Amino acid sequence: MLSVSNLAAAYGDSQVLFDISFEIGQGEAVTLLGRNGMGKTTTVSTIMGLLKPRHGIVRFEDVVISGRKPYQIASAGIGLVPEGRQVFPTLTVEENLYATSASRFGPPKWTLDKVYELFPRLKERRGNLGSQLSGGEQQMLAIGRALATNPKLLILDEATEGLSPQMRAEIWSCLKALRADRQAILVIDKNVDALTAFADRHVVIEKGRVRWTGTSAELAADPTVKERFLHV
Numbered sequence: 161m162l163s164v165s166n167l168a169a170a171y172g173d174s175q176v177l178f179d180i181s182f183e184i185g186q187g188e189a190v191t192l193l194g195r196n197g198m199g200k201t202t203t204v205s206t207i208m209g210l211l212k213p214r215h216g217i218v219r220f221e222d223v224v225i226s227g228r229k230p231y232q233i234a235s236a237g238i239g240l241v242p243e244g245r246q247v248f249p250t251l252t253v254e255e256n257l258y259a260t261s262a263s264r265f266g267p268p269k270w271t272l273d274k275v276y277e278l279f280p281r282l283k284e285r286r287g288n289l290g291s292q293l294s295g296g297e298q299q300m301l302a303i304g305r306a307l308a309t310n311p312k313l314l315i316l317d318e319a320t321e322g323l324s325p326q327m328r329a330e331i332w333s334c335l336k337a338l339r340a341d342r343q344a345i346l347v348i349d350k351n352v353d354a355l356t357a358f359a360d361r362h363v364v365i366e367k368g369r370v371r372w373t374g375t376s377a378e379l380a381a382d383p384t385v386k387e388r389f390l391h392v
Contacts, residue, residue, distance in 0.1 A: 296327030
């Protein structure tokens, strides 16, 4: 579904990504792992067209999307839950969801009612402004807003950052439901144990380079990966 090949990117003269390569298959859940500042968010930004690649190719469903504008990449079927949530603070929950709702690939799977079914708390707070929600509720809204675009691939950058244990558990429960429904997912998060239980495969990044890739079973069986690349 998604193929990233030899992707390089820079901020001005400072190169941040060096030949990043990985793939995500149909219905697969893949993680980007690494310490802070290693290039995970930059990788997502480059995939989404928010940062122009220096070289390399990103393909989505065998179509080259690298170099396209962000709205064109989103229209191709990639939904982003950005780091920091970035919900519209002066719109209500329902207005946030309506603002991004789209049906580009036939009858929509994710309607307003389906989003509320996944996140009952959002239905309870449908009239509240984005700025009136807790951090966990904002994250639910950010995920719901991305699902409202009816994406083929869902990307989550820092899926549970800054949330209470209870809210983290709710988010993981919802993500597992999406996973069971064969939603293709690329996720960044610091909870390696939760990611290992959740995802099919993992891509470990250090200083803008892919240092290790493997399955959850391989990651669990090799504690040196965590020691070398993930522990602070």
